[in-house]
Amino acid sequence: MxxxxxxxxxxxxxxxxxxxxxxxxxxxxxxxxxxxxxxxxxxxxxxxxxxxxxxxxxxxxxxxxxxxxxxxxxxxxxxxxxxxxxxxxxxxxxxxxxxxxxxxxxxxxxxxxxxxxxxxxxxxxxxxxxxxxxYQWGIYYRKDIFEKEGITPPKNWAELIAACEKIKAAGMTPFAIGTKALWPTGGWFDYLDLRVNGYEFHMDLTAGKVPYTDPKVKAVFEKWAELVKPGYFLENHAAIDWQDAIPQFVQGKAPMYLMGNFAVAAMVDGGLKADQIGFLQFPEITAGIPMAEDAxxxxxxxxxxxxxxxxxxxxxxxxxxxxxxxxxxxxxxxxxxxxxxxxxxxxxxxxGFEMLANAYALAQFYDRDAPAEMAKAGMEGFQQFMVKPDNVDAILARLEKARGRIYK
Amino acid sequence: MSSTVPATSSSWKRNQQRLAPWLFLAPGMIMFSIYVIIPIFQSIWISFYDWDGLGAKTWIGMANYVELLDDEAFYTSLKNNILWLVLYLLAVPAGLAVALFLNQTVTGIRLYKSLFFFPFVISQVVVGLIFTWFYAPDFGLLSALIKAVSGENIAILADERYVTLGIIAAGLWPQIAYCMILYLTGLNNINPEQVEAARMDGAKGWSLLWNIILPQLGPATFIAIVVTVIGALRSFDLVSIMTDGGPYGSSRVLSFYMYEQALSEYGYRMGYGAAIAVVLFMIMMVFITLFIVRMLMQERNA
The missing domain is CATH 3.40.190.10 (Periplasmic binding protein-like II)
Structure with missing residues (x-):
C-alpha cells in the first residue's frame, strides 16, 4: 500500500x-x-x-x-x-x-x-x-408556445397532465430530456418523490432507511408512468445527452424541460430570447405536502x-x-x-431565489443525497423505467437488492 | 589482493556460460514481473477483500465471487463478451475477402490498399465517435436510412436489443482492416510455383483457394484469430465512448464492468472489480493456453 x-x-x-x-x-x-x-x-x-x-x-x-x-x-x-x-x-x-x-x-x-x-x-x-x-431546479417552458396553445402554467398534477395532453394533441412532445448520462432521470425521481411523499421520506430513502419495494416508492413510479406511458417524454432519450435535447426545446418540438438553471444559458445560446422562456415550480402532487426543492x-x-x-x-x-x-x-x-x-x-x-427562500427544505440531488453506488444503480433503474415502464417491479426489486448491499 | 582477483575472475569464467543468459534476461524478467506477473497475483489477492481504495481493507474471503454469481449485471456483461467474441471473429473471413480482392496488380492498387487500411490507423475513440453520429437518431446517416426504408426511427445505441451489435459493428470496421493487412502480407509470401502447378492440374476458384492458398495462409490466419480474440475480450474503449455501458447497463462487457465497479465515479469497490478482473483473466487464460500449446507443438514439429 x-x-x-x-x-x-x-x-x-x-x-x-x-x-x-x-x-x-x-x-x-x-x-x-x-x-x-x-x-x-x-x-x-x-x-x-x-x-x-x-x-x-x-x-x-x-x-x-x-x-x-x-x-x-x-x-x-x-x-x-x-x-x-x-x-x-x-x-x-x-x-x-x-x-x-x-x-x-x-x-x-x-x-x-x-x-x-x-x-x-x-x-x-x-x-x-x-x-x-x-442553483434551482424546476420546469422551464416555452412561454410563447403556452400562450399560443392557451395553456396556463400548471400548479398541480391534474393541470400538468392536462397541459401535456394539449401539447401532445398539438403534435409536440411535452417534455425534453436526454438520459444518456443518466443523471437527468434523478431530477425527475427527486421531484416526483418530494411531491408524492415529501422531503422526510425522500431523505430517508436516499439514506437507505426505507426499502425501494415500499408501496410509497411504487406510488412515485405510478405517477411517473402517467407521463411515460402516453409518450410525454422525447422518444430515444436514452441515446442523447441533456444538451442534445435543447434543440428540441428551442425548435418548439418539446416545450417543457425539467432542468437546473444552467440550462437557460444553453437555451439562449440556441437562439431563444429570455422572454420566450418561463420558469415554473414543479407542481404539487399530494395536496398539503410542504414543497421542498432540489438545489x-x-x-x-x-x-x-x-x-x-x-x-x-x-x-x-x-x-x-x-x-x-x-x-x-x-x-x-x-x-x-x-x-x-x-x-x-x-x-x-x-x-429561483424566491422559490428557494420559501422552500420547506432543500435536497441536493439524487446522485449527491444517495451514496454514489446507489445513485448509479438507481438512475440506471430510472432510465430503464422511462424506456420500459412495465418492468417497474423488476427494477424496484433490483434496487432493493442494491440497497441491501450498499447500506450495511 | 593479488590472489583474490584471479579467484573471482576464474569463478566468473567457470560460470560464465550459465550466468550470461540470465544476465541478459534479467531486465526483461524484472519488467515483466513488475508490470505483469506481480499485478496478476495482487489482483487475485485484492479480490478477497472489501476495499474502497482509501480506507482499510477487510478480508471477506469468497464473498465477492458469491455476489458475482447473483449479479444480473455480471451476466449481462458475460453474455455481451461472448457475443463480442463470436461476432468479432467475422473480421477474419471478412479481412481475407478484402485481401483477396485487393491482391491484384491494377494501377493505383497501393492507394486502394491504404484506403482500406485507413480505419485501423484511426484511434478507437474517433471510430466510436464516428459511429455514434452514424447511429444518432434524427440526424444520423444510418437512422435516416432505416427511417426511409422502414418508416421507423430506431435509436440503435438506446435500444437494448441492438446496442451491443451496433458497437461490435463499429469495432469490426478497424478490425477487418487489421486482418486484411495480415492476409495481404501472407499473400505476398505465397509460393507462385505451387499455384501455377495447381492451375496446370485444373484447379481454380474455390478449390484453388481452399486447397492451395488457404493452407499457405495458415500462419496469417493464426495471428489474425489471436489478435481478434484478444481484441474482443478487452473491448472497452468503444463501449465507454459510444454508450458508457448504457442504456441501463445493457451494453456492458466484463472489462467495462470492472472499470465501473473499481475505478469510475460511482464505484470504488476495488475488491469486487478485482474479482471481475480475475474472471476475465480466467476466460482469457483458456485462449492463451490454447495458443501457447499450439505454438509449442508447431515449434516441436519444425
Missing amino acids: NSFKAALALGYALTVSTAFAGELVVNSDQTDPAPKKAMETLIEGFKAAHPDVTVKWNNFDHEGYKSAIRNFLTADAPDVVSWYSGNRMAPFVKAGLFEDVSDLWAENKLDDQLKSAVKSMEIDGKKWGIPYSY PTESFHIPSGAKNKEDARKFLAYLATPEAQTKMNEVLGQLPVNNQSAKSNDPFLKA
Whole structure:
C-alpha cells in the first residue's frame, strides 16, 4: 500500500507542481467558461484582500477530477479543494481526508449567513467545508408556445397532465430530456418523490432507511408512468445527452424541460430570447405536502493533509463573505448561499431565489443525497423505467437488492 | 589482493556460460514481473477483500465471487463478451475477402490498399465517435436510412436489443482492416510455383483457394484469430465512448464492468472489480493456453 501511495505521489508530483512556503495550492475542476471566470474572480478578490499569500490554482478537467481527487488527497494534498456537499463528501470525511472547519463557521457566525446550506455541510455534527453557490431546479417552458396553445402554467398534477395532453394533441412532445448520462432521470425521481411523499421520506430513502419495494416508492413510479406511458417524454432519450435535447426545446418540438438553471444559458445560446422562456415550480402532487426543492450546492474544502492550513482557512473565510459570493455568482449566473449577498436582476435567478427562500427544505440531488453506488444503480433503474415502464417491479426489486448491499 | 582477483575472475569464467543468459534476461524478467506477473497475483489477492481504495481493507474471503454469481449485471456483461467474441471473429473471413480482392496488380492498387487500411490507423475513440453520429437518431446517416426504408426511427445505441451489435459493428470496421493487412502480407509470401502447378492440374476458384492458398495462409490466419480474440475480450474503449455501458447497463462487457465497479465515479469497490478482473483473466487464460500449446507443438514439429 505504501509503495502504491509513493508511486501515486511520484506521478502526481510529475504532473502538478507542488507548493512552496507561503503559497496556497487550490485544486478545482472549473474548466467551463463561466465557472472558470468565476474562479478567477474569486482568486483576484482573495489576492486583493490578502496580498501576502500567493495562490497557485490547478484547474482539472471535470470528469478527470472525480478520480484525481482520490489520488491527490491521499498522496500529496493541496490546501483547498472543490467538491460537493451532502453524501458525496461522506467517503472523504469518513476516511479522515477532509479537515473539520466548524471553527470557521463559529468565528464568522456563518450558521446564520449560510443558513440554507447548514444541513448539507454537516456530518456527525461538524462542518466540513464552505458552500458558495447553488442553483434551482424546476420546469422551464416555452412561454410563447403556452400562450399560443392557451395553456396556463400548471400548479398541480391534474393541470400538468392536462397541459401535456394539449401539447401532445398539438403534435409536440411535452417534455425534453436526454438520459444518456443518466443523471437527468434523478431530477425527475427527486421531484416526483418530494411531491408524492415529501422531503422526510425522500431523505430517508436516499439514506437507505426505507426499502425501494415500499408501496410509497411504487406510488412515485405510478405517477411517473402517467407521463411515460402516453409518450410525454422525447422518444430515444436514452441515446442523447441533456444538451442534445435543447434543440428540441428551442425548435418548439418539446416545450417543457425539467432542468437546473444552467440550462437557460444553453437555451439562449440556441437562439431563444429570455422572454420566450418561463420558469415554473414543479407542481404539487399530494395536496398539503410542504414543497421542498432540489438545489445542488457547490463548496470548497480543506484536505486534512494540507500544508498551508492557515492560509487555507483565510481563503475559505473570504469565500464565505457576502461580497465574494455576490461577485462569483454574478459571473456564474447562480445563487449565492450567503443570504446577505446582493440580489441578482436576472429574472430566472430572481424566480429561483424566491422559490428557494420559501422552500420547506432543500435536497441536493439524487446522485449527491444517495451514496454514489446507489445513485448509479438507481438512475440506471430510472432510465430503464422511462424506456420500459412495465418492468417497474423488476427494477424496484433490483434496487432493493442494491440497497441491501450498499447500506450495511 | 593479488590472489583474490584471479579467484573471482576464474569463478566468473567457470560460470560464465550459465550466468550470461540470465544476465541478459534479467531486465526483461524484472519488467515483466513488475508490470505483469506481480499485478496478476495482487489482483487475485485484492479480490478477497472489501476495499474502497482509501480506507482499510477487510478480508471477506469468497464473498465477492458469491455476489458475482447473483449479479444480473455480471451476466449481462458475460453474455455481451461472448457475443463480442463470436461476432468479432467475422473480421477474419471478412479481412481475407478484402485481401483477396485487393491482391491484384491494377494501377493505383497501393492507394486502394491504404484506403482500406485507413480505419485501423484511426484511434478507437474517433471510430466510436464516428459511429455514434452514424447511429444518432434524427440526424444520423444510418437512422435516416432505416427511417426511409422502414418508416421507423430506431435509436440503435438506446435500444437494448441492438446496442451491443451496433458497437461490435463499429469495432469490426478497424478490425477487418487489421486482418486484411495480415492476409495481404501472407499473400505476398505465397509460393507462385505451387499455384501455377495447381492451375496446370485444373484447379481454380474455390478449390484453388481452399486447397492451395488457404493452407499457405495458415500462419496469417493464426495471428489474425489471436489478435481478434484478444481484441474482443478487452473491448472497452468503444463501449465507454459510444454508450458508457448504457442504456441501463445493457451494453456492458466484463472489462467495462470492472472499470465501473473499481475505478469510475460511482464505484470504488476495488475488491469486487478485482474479482471481475480475475474472471476475465480466467476466460482469457483458456485462449492463451490454447495458443501457447499450439505454438509449442508447431515449434516441436519444425
